[in-house]
Amino acid sequence: xxxxxxxxxxxxSRLEGIDRSLPVWVMxxxxxxxxxxxxxxxxxxxxxxxxxxxxLAHYGRVFTDPxxxxxxxxxxxxxxxxxxxxxxxxxxxxxxxARTDLPGKRVIxxxxxxxxxxxPFLGAFAWVMLAGPNAGVLNKLxxxxxxxxxxxxxxxxxxxxxxxxxxxxxxxxxxxxxNTLELIASDLxxxxxxxxxxxxxxxxxxxxxxVAPAILSGFILAVLQALALFGSxxxxxxxxxxxxxxxxxxxxxHYPPKVEMxxxxxxxxxxxxxxxxxxxxxxxxxxxYASVGGKGGQRRRIPLGVWxxxxxxxxxAVLACSIFLPYGILAKAAFSRAWAQPMTWENxxxxxxxxxxxxxxxxQSAILNTIELGIMTACVGAGLAALLAYIANRKxxxxxxxxTFLALxxxxxxxxxxxxxxxxxxxxxPLLLYGTLWILFVAYVTKExxxxxxxxxxxxxxxxxxxxxxxxxxxxxxxxxxKEITAPLARSGIIATWCFIFIGVIRELSASIILFTPGTKxxxxxxxxxxxxxxxxxxxxxxxFMLAMTFAIVVLMQTVLGRDFLGAKE
Amino acid sequence: MAxxxxxxxxxxxxxxxxxxxxxxxxxARLEAARKEGKVVWYTSLALPSAEKVAKLFEAxxxxxxxxxxxxxxxxVLQRVMQELQANIKNADVLHTSDAGxxxxxxxxxxxxxxxxAGVEKFPPGFKDRDGYHYGLRATVSVIxxxxxxxxxxxxxxxxxDLLDPKWKGKMVTAHPGYSGIIATHVLALVxxxxxxxFKQLAQNKLMLVQSAVDPSGVxxxxxxxxxxxxxxxxxxxxxxxxxxxxIVYPKEGVPLIVSPTAITxxxxxxxxxxxxxxxxxxxxxxQVLADxxxxxxxxxxxxxxxxxxxxxxxxxxxxxxDELERRTEEIRKRFVEFFGA
Numbered sequence: 001x002x003x004x005x006x007x008x009x010x011x012x013s014r015l016e017g018i019d020r021s022l023p024v025w026v027m028x029x030x031x032x033x034x035x036x037x038x039x040x041x042x043x044x045x046x047x048x049x050x051x052x053x054x055x056l057a058h059y060g061r062v063f064t065d066p067x068x069x070x071x072x073x074x075x076x077x078x079x080x081x082x083x084x085x086x087x088x089x090x091x092x093x094x095x096x097x098a099r100t101d102l103p104g105k106r107v108i109x110x111x112x113x114x115x116x117x118x119x120p121f122l123g124a125f126a127w128v129m130l131a132g133p134n135a136g137v138l139n140k141l142x143x144x145x146x147x148x149x150x151x152x153x154x155x156x157x158x159x160x161x162x163x164x165x166x167x168x169x170x171x172x173x174x175x176x177x178x179n180t181l182e183l184i185a186s187d188l189x190x191x192x193x194x195x196x197x198x199x200x201x202x203x204x205x206x207x208x209x210x211v212a213p214a215i216l217s218g219f220i221l222a223v224l225q226a227l228a229l230f231g232s233x234x235x236x237x238x239x240x241x242x243x244x245x246x247x248x249x250x251x252x253x254h255y256p257p258k259v260e261m262x263x264x265x266x267x268x269x270x271x272x273x274x275x276x277x278x279x280x281x282x283x284x285x286x287x288x289y290a291s292v293g294g295k296g297g298q299r300r301r302i303p304l305g306v307w308x309x310x311x312x313x314x315x316x317a318v319l320a321c322s323i324f325l326p327y328g329i330l331a332k333a334a335f336s337r338a339w340a341q342p343m344t345w346e347n348x349x350x351x352x353x354x355x356x357x358x359x360x361x362x363x364q365s366a367i368l369n370t371i372e373l374g375i376m377t378a379c380v381g382a383g384l385a386a387l388l389a390y391i392a393n394r395k396x397x398x399x400x401x402x403x404t405f406l407a408l409x410x411x412x413x414x415x416x417x418x419x420x421x422x423x424x425x426x427x428x429x430p431l432l433l434y435g436t437l438w439i440l441f442v443a444y445v446t447k448e449x450x451x452x453x454x455x456x457x458x459x460x461x462x463x464x465x466x467x468x469x470x471x472x473x474x475x476x477x478x479x480x481x482x483k484e485i486t487a488p489l490a491r492s493g494i495i496a497t498w499c500f501i502f503i504g505v506i507r508e509l510s511a512s513i514i515l516f517t518p519g520t521k522x523x524x525x526x527x528x529x530x531x532x533x534x535x536x537x538x539x540x541x542x543x544x545f546m547l548a549m550t551f552a553i554v555v556l557m558q559t560v561l562g563r564d565f566l567g568a569k570e
Numbered sequence: 571m572a573x574x575x576x577x578x579x580x581x582x583x584x585x586x587x588x589x590x591x592x593x594x595x596x597x598a599r600l601e602a603a604r605k606e607g608k609v610v611w612y613t614s615l616a617l618p619s620a621e622k623v624a625k626l627f628e629a630x631x632x633x634x635x636x637x638x639x640x641x642x643x644x645x646v647l648q649r650v651m652q653e654l655q656a657n658i659k660n661a662d663v664l665h666t667s668d669a670g671x672x673x674x675x676x677x678x679x680x681x682x683x684x685x686x687a688g689v690e691k692f693p694p695g696f697k698d699r700d701g702y703h704y705g706l707r708a709t710v711s712v713i714x715x716x717x718x719x720x721x722x723x724x725x726x727x728x729x730x731d732l733l734d735p736k737w738k739g740k741m742v743t744a745h746p747g748y749s750g751i752i753a754t755h756v757l758a759l760v761x762x763x764x765x766x767x768f769k770q771l772a773q774n775k776l777m778l779v780q781s782a783v784d785p786s787g788v789x790x791x792x793x794x795x796x797x798x799x800x801x802x803x804x805x806x807x808x809x810x811x812x813x814x815x816x817i818v819y820p821k822e823g824v825p826l827i828v829s830p831t832a833i834t835x836x837x838x839x840x841x842x843x844x845x846x847x848x849x850x851x852x853x854x855x856x857q858v859l860a861d862x863x864x865x866x867x868x869x870x871x872x873x874x875x876x877x878x879x880x881x882x883x884x885x886x887x888x889x890x891x892d893e894l895e896r897r898t899e900e901i902r903k904r905f906v907e908f909f910g911a
Contacts, residue, residue, distance in 0.1 A: 427656040517649065517660065
């Protein structure tokens with residue numbers, strides 16, 4: 001990550017003293033600080049407050065209540081196994097796609113991107129129809145083929161939950177490892193084979209140690225995802241009679257709400273994610289291998305020989321589980337009267353579409369709300385992220401390192417926890433945002449800031465400051481340079497950031513589920529509402545609509561960027 | 571055909587409303603409602619039914635909109651309370667299946683006293699003695715099963731039959747922490763068989779869903795062949811759509827759930843709220859609830875489908891709203907303790 005070395009870059013800006021642009025930078029920094037510190041401050045405050053003054057009683061109850069303890073333990077189990085499963089799927093696929101002559105790599109990358117952007121709760125919902133122990137299509141098929149009594153998979157169970165969550169988490173591991181493998185030159189591996197090492201030996205003793213940090217940090221990333229997830233456990237764990245931390249926090253909001261308990265219960269989750277992220281940073285920071293880091297050197301493709309097609313088949317099998325099967329069953333449910341019955345003419349209907357879009361009065365306003373929030377958040381978020389990344393890259397104000405830290409900090413705040421903090425912060429004067437779209441907007445901007453920031457950061461790293469310096473020499477002010485030189489250069493990067501944030505917003509569920517009011521529902525919340533009432537057809541219709549919107553944005557982004565979403569430049 | 575029926579209903583209703591009472595006062599109220607333009611309805615009535623009632627009202631009073639916010643009874647209460655905490659006054663009319671909610675809301679002075687036209691003929695169980703809330707509809711909680719999977723001869727006949735270990739992994743329950751129907755159901759059965767009943771039931775590893783509407787779908791799909799609770803109307807409706815479902819009215823008695831409706835004391839559209847409340851208690855709308863939604867109502871002139879048992883033929887387990895309100899925390903806590911979530 002730390003490639004910036006040129007000292008020359010920092011000098012002019014340090015020496016320029018105070019200029020008129022300073023207020024802009026300071027305002028941006030303050031806005032960020034407010035966004036993050038206000039909800040977290042309130043969260044901490046509420047977790048220790050009671051009518052009779054400060055107390056640790058809420059923490060006491062959180063750690064002694066057997067039900068909450070169980071939820072805590074379930075979350076640990078879930079996150080750990082999701083991490084491992086994601087590695088088991090993601091690492092081999094990354095290696096195959098980066099270092100071998102696997103056929104159909106473009107298709108695989110494309111599908112990988114599709115599972116990356118699929119909202120996990122939609123996947124979980126689809127898997128209810130695929131692998132419900134009795135009515136699930138796959139289990140019925142299995143019974144018909146084998147005559148067995150017991151189901152092949154029971155999706156309403158811890159292993160089922162781990163499986164489904166891993167299906168939509170492994171792309172993180174894939175990206176992490178594939179991108180690292182792309183950076184490692186083959187010289188060392190070749191040297192080893194010249195010295196007589198077998199293929200396996202090369203892989204284990206040369207390649208593996210070089211990607212080890214990426215593997216570990218991919219694992220941590222997957223664990224973080226699993227910790228923060230709300231939708232999938234709500235859909236798969238609750239019917240099986242168990243909670244995770246996130247669903248438990250949500251349940252604590254039911255009437256009569258126990259906000260203090262929810263706040264106290266949020267803190268361990270917050271600490272766990274912070275700790276994991278710290279660990280990941282350590283691991284990546286220590287990456288001192290000379291071979292990683294440049295794009296120099298050649299990367300030789302390892303021939304798979306007879307294993308080419310079996311390997312391809314393996315990859316496609318995984319992607320079938322995350323894409324083909326779920327999308328297929330969603331499409332079937334959208335067009336049928338009874339999703340569990342065979343697709344016949346009698347079972348065919350367009351009624352679900354009619355009901356969802358024209359009869360169900362929440363749909364239209366939810367779609368409008370979602371689009372409105374998506375656009376607002378993407379514009380403000382991308383703008384703010386660009387400003388912040390610019391400040392940090394050009395070292396424009398004192399304490400810019402702190403700015404980087406703050407911008408990335410929301411990564412450790414799970415959506416549910418952020419929502420609890422925002423709920424407490426904005427349900428009281430002077431800022432009464434609850435009940436308006438603004439509270440969702442604030443939540444989304446905060447939640448998407450790390451993504452936006454890292455995207456913008458990468459953009460500005462790619463723009464050498466010499467052009468800006470030329471502008472300075474010719475007498476232009478910072479703001480004018482930003483507008484006339486930097487912004488045009490950064491345009492495609494900023495558009496990509498915009499798209500990333502937009503996609504993040506339309507799939508957001510875990511914060512929205514706590515912050516919505518009936519007038520401010522978004523699509524994901526409507527889907528969750530429908531789920532609680534068992535309206536499968538309508539959920540399928542809305543789910544497909546959401547996917548269509550997502551893919552439209554992805555296509556737009558790829559057109560603008562001229563490359564694929566995950567960074568491949570074939 | 572369906573449209574013509576709708577038209578007749580609408581005409582009948584608007585006729586009934588317009589010509590009832592002094593025309594002048596009615597006109598003034600209608601004018602005031604028109605100015606308000608809409609009514610916000612927080613309701614736990616199953617989604618398609620709620621949307622249908624809203625469409626009927628909008629057809630009867632063109633230009634006035636009904637904003638339907640449908641969710642589970644407990645979520646309705648949670649929303650209202652959470653909003654009030656943030657000083658948001660959004661809801662005009664509240665309707666849930668947890669009569670205890672209305673005890674609580676009345677106590678907190680959050681309800682407006684209003685007696686809808688025509689409810690004096692309703693049975694006592696549908697009327698609040700202080701005149702704040704009235705039962706819009708009623709249902710009984712029953713057992714449902716899938717006859718394709720379970721031959722009728724082997725189907726459970728009583729609540730106690732469900733404790734048989736042979737049903738292990740084959741049953742589904744809705745959640746009292748979401749549904750008022752189920753909260754009432756649990757209270758009625760606790761009073762009948764004690765908490766031990768639920769403790770034993772939980773040994774059979776039930777699938778947990780949220781809404782009292784959902785078990786019928788789960789049974790129809792075959793995911794679990796037996797539902798241990800759920801409103802009879804949802805089973806009847808699912809069956810009418812051609813799904814394999816049979817309803818069992820257990821001999822020990824069936825919990826009766828009367829779902830009240832009331833106007834809030836802070837209603838932002840009070841005139842429309844009154845107009846709407848009168849509307850949903852007209853014989854025509856109550857008949858719609860009975861015909862197309864298979865619900866029971868308190869209206870004495872409503873006719874029911876021939877194959878639906880009459881309420882007076884059933885042994886009913888009635889619950890006291892005050893007790894429901896008092897024990898709501900206990901019900902949820904113990905249910906979670908036994909069933910896990």
